[in-house]
Amino acid sequence: MASSVLGSTAGEPVVDIADVMQKMAEHKGCGTSSEGGKASCGSSAGPADMPPEIWEKVKNHPCYSEEAHHHYARMHVAVAPACNIQCNYCNRKYDCANESRPGVVSERLSPEQAARKVLAVASTIPQMTVLGIAGPGDPLANPRKTFETFRLISEVAPDIKLCLSTNGLALPDWVDEIAKYKVDHVTITINMVDPEVGQHIYPWVFWNHQRVEGIEASRILMERQLKGLEMLTERGILAKINSVMIPGVNDMHLVEVNKAVKARGAFLHNIMPLISAPEHGTVFGLNGQRGPSAQELKALQDACEGDMNMMRHCRQCRADAVGLLGEDRSAEFTTDKIMAMDVQYDAEGRKAYQEAVEAERQAKVAAKADEIAGLDAVGEISVLVAVATKGHGVINEHFGHAKEFQVYELSAKGAKFVGHRRVDLYCQGGFGEEDALDTITRAINDCHAVFVAKIGGCPRADLEKAGIEPVDRFAHEYIEASAIAWFKDYLANVASGAIVHVERGDAAIRQGAYSGGALLAG
Amino acid sequence: MPYKIVAGQCTNCSACEAECPNEAISEQGTTFVIDPAKCTECIGHYDTPQCVAICPVDHTCVIDTALPRYQGAPA
Numbered sequence: 001m002a003s004s005v006l007g008s009t010a011g012e013p014v015v016d017i018a019d020v021m022q023k024m025a026e027h028k029g030c031g032t033s034s035e036g037g038k039a040s041c042g043s044s045a046g047p048a049d050m051p052p053e054i055w056e057k058v059k060n061h062p063c064y065s066e067e068a069h070h071h072y073a074r075m076h077v078a079v080a081p082a083c084n085i086q087c088n089y090c091n092r093k094y095d096c097a098n099e100s101r102p103g104v105v106s107e108r109l110s111p112e113q114a115a116r117k118v119l120a121v122a123s124t125i126p127q128m129t130v131l132g133i134a135g136p137g138d139p140l141a142n143p144r145k146t147f148e149t150f151r152l153i154s155e156v157a158p159d160i161k162l163c164l165s166t167n168g169l170a171l172p173d174w175v176d177e178i179a180k181y182k183v184d185h186v187t188i189t190i191n192m193v194d195p196e197v198g199q200h201i202y203p204w205v206f207w208n209h210q211r212v213e214g215i216e217a218s219r220i221l222m223e224r225q226l227k228g229l230e231m232l233t234e235r236g237i238l239a240k241i242n243s244v245m246i247p248g249v250n251d252m253h254l255v256e257v258n259k260a261v262k263a264r265g266a267f268l269h270n271i272m273p274l275i276s277a278p279e280h281g282t283v284f285g286l287n288g289q290r291g292p293s294a295q296e297l298k299a300l301q302d303a304c305e306g307d308m309n310m311m312r313h314c315r316q317c318r319a320d321a322v323g324l325l326g327e328d329r330s331a332e333f334t335t336d337k338i339m340a341m342d343v344q345y346d347a348e349g350r351k352a353y354q355e356a357v358e359a360e361r362q363a364k365v366a367a368k369a370d371e372i373a374g375l376d377a378v379g380e381i382s383v384l385v386a387v388a389t390k391g392h393g394v395i396n397e398h399f400g401h402a403k404e405f406q407v408y409e410l411s412a413k414g415a416k417f418v419g420h421r422r423v424d425l426y427c428q429g430g431f432g433e434e435d436a437l438d439t440i441t442r443a444i445n446d447c448h449a450v451f452v453a454k455i456g457g458c459p460r461a462d463l464e465k466a467g468i469e470p471v472d473r474f475a476h477e478y479i480e481a482s483a484i485a486w487f488k489d490y491l492a493n494v495a496s497g498a499i500v501h502v503e504r505g506d507a508a509i510r511q512g513a514y515s516g517g518a519l520l521a522g
Numbered sequence: 523m524p525y526k527i528v529a530g531q532c533t534n535c536s537a538c539e540a541e542c543p544n545e546a547i548s549e550q551g552t553t554f555v556i557d558p559a560k561c562t563e564c565i566g567h568y569d570t571p572q573c574v575a576i577c578p579v580d581h582t583c584v585i586d587t588a589l590p591r592y593q594g595a596p597a
């Protein structure tokens with residue numbers, strides 16, 4: 001595929017790369033995109049404000065680079081079911097494919113099956129550049145299976161990046177092994193740096209052949225996590241920190257966590273909302289511990305941002321997810337299917353695709369630079385807008401088909417990606433239309449407008465009634481350039497008195513993990 | 523002899539398998555089971571039975587009361 005196919009300038013409808021890829025990989029595309037300075041989601045930072053060697057490591061990594069996560073895919077294989085600690089937000093007793101909460105997978109693989117699956121997927125989906133092992137337990141509580149999987153894959157497909165996600169308890173023991181397999185991305189879930197806080201999150205850890213409970217458990221865990229992080233940093237292995245925001249337990253404390261991990265060289269800090277409902281059977285689910293609202297989550301992320309990269313595009317995916325963040329194609333790659341597949345590893349095709357993506361990314365950056373000029377006069381006003389997209393940084397999803405909305409903050413600084421909101425399927429869900437629409441309205445209630453490729457008459461009227469402007473005039477155009485163009489109109493209308501600027505309320509975070517996305521706890 | 527796994531509660535997580543000092547635990551179909559002939563209640567190895575300590579579901583690795591307690595290695 002020639003990269004010229006993808007060229008496009010601001011304002012013109014974008015060449016539908018999704019279409020091209022559809023033929024190439026039967027790939028549906030997903031969506032988040034926004035790049036720009038560190039003021040944006042941090043990891044969306046481009047080469048300008050990041051050391052070149054780090055940019056090289058993250059630019060194709062969907063979990064780390066908010067820009068890349070639009071174009072590249074990752075997959076997880078579930079080879080590591082055992083865990084060495086207990087978290088109050090995890091219950092590994094039930095395996096439920098519907099709710100796909102963190103720590104749950106439907107299929108366990110041997111290292112050999114996992115390697116085969118990875119090659120099958122990489123040959124079918126050229127943008128698959130990252131393989132992660134993230135559970136369903138802790139990869140480092142299953143070291144033999146984890147490293148055997150890495151070994152098998154690195155022999156056949158050395159271009160695939162390897163990463164793993166751990167609770168950190170066993171990390172210091174395995175850092176050298178991690179370095180040996182050139183695993184250059186490690187995620188540690190750190191929810192506290194104070195055992196007083198930790199005792200309300202971790203009932204026990206398994207340490208030195210004993211179950212250690214109470215405050216001592218968290219003291220051990222915290223020391224091991226921070227030591228592991230320091231050891232990774234010493235060896236130049238990128239470390240991302242995940243934290244689960246648990247209101248009333250560690251929410252304020254996460255600012256301290258942010259400082260502690262920053263000081264030890266963590267490259268990215270991802271704060272995720274607690275997922276908690278009684279039917280999950282977790283301690284937090286059963287004792288009524290609530291998760292944060294969208295506004296609470298954003299406020300904390302903002303407080304932690306500073307000069308640290310914050311990751312806002314995490315979707316708390318399942319451990320066996322396959323695909324771009326926000327979509328899950330695992331059903332196409334069940335063990336039976338991959339064992340029957342004739343797998344040919346197509347290194348050439350993969351390279352061609354990845355070159356095409358580079359060109360597309362450049363075009364997008366150029367489009368945004370044009371629009372941002374002239375925004376300096378904005379003043380204090382900032383608004384949120386929601387975007388329906390299937391991927392590639394373009395507004396290309398029908399309102400009724402959107403499974404999630406990307407949320408951008410518009411201000412004098414331009415358009416900044418600040419998160420995504422999951423919604424029930426409005427067209428296909430088994431609910432009445434009114435309920436589904438209500439769900440969407442609640443999920444994006446803090447937004448002034450919603451950008452879509454298309455929208456029907458009824459939802460349009462209802463959205464307007466809820467004070468959210470449906471915008472379809474930028475169908476198939478770049479998200480950020482369009483959002484900024486709309487924002488300029490909005491500001492002009494406010495200035496002329498045609499409309500009055502009002503703040504909007506909070507929004508609800510939907511409970512239940514998304515079945516596709518970045519890494520959660522080990 | 524003494525410990526057994528309550529099949530209905532086992533999550534199949536395999537954590538106990540790696541911790542048993544006697545390789546008494548293995549996967550059998552949809553659950554993990556303890557070979558009573560190999561289990562020593564961890565006596566002589568650890569202070570606490572390892573399977574009990576690591577199992578994420580309480581009361582899943584339990585004493586099998588149908589069998590006599592471990593009596594130490596046969597002479």
Ligand code: SF4
Nearest residue numbers: 083087090167521522
């Ligand atoms: S570390 Fe992961 S698998 Fe282990 S208990 Fe916590 S969330 Fe569950």
Ligand code: SF4
Nearest residue numbers: 542561562564571573
């Ligand atoms: S009690 Fe000890 S010896 Fe017996 S099965 Fe459990 S871990 Fe193995």
Ligand code: SF4
Nearest residue numbers: 532533535536538577
């Ligand atoms: S640790 Fe418990 S849940 Fe896991 S396999 Fe062993 S008995 Fe089953």
